[in-house]
Amino acid sequence: MSKTALDAPSRVLRGDRVFSAFGLRIGALLYDLLLVVSIIFLGSAVFLPVSGGEAPAPGTWLSVAYQVYLLALVYLFFVLFWTRGGRTLGMLAWRLRVVNAEGVPPTLGQASARFVAAGLSWALLGLGFIWALFDAEHRALHDRLAGTWLIREPHEG
Helix, strand or coil, X not given: CCHHHHHHHHHHCCCCCEECCHHXXXXXXXXXXXXXXXXXXXXXXXXXXXXXXXXXXXXXXXXXXHHHHHHHHHHHHHHHHHHCCCCCHHHHHCCEEEECCCCCCXXXXXXXXXXXXXXXXXXXXXXXXXXHHHCCCCCCHHHHHHCCEEEECCCCC
């Protein structure tokens, strides 16, 4: 293992940061889920004129375009927040932040990998999230795969 990989946790945790607890991760996830549902509703309202005011028929190119469009909106929500400060609104509420081994917000590549790998965590019936309960650094499967950590920031004040 490289020296960089061995030193990563100590660099990530500088400044009184600690690894996120599982319950806080789930709290932020639930908060963000409400925001994602809102994004999907608003995105669908914007898409309705394209489909003539009707839901696209399953199996049509318009249905595929609609699904890709909604996935892109959700991707942009997470990746933009993660790369520009390391936190979504749900993470902000719980003082959580996604960082890379340098202790800064993930790069576009790392955030994109985390998003795709989070899809894998969900596809495994949530086991990728449960992974954090048994991981020494409380990292979910998608954090391991993307080279990121979810940390808790100290109280400001």
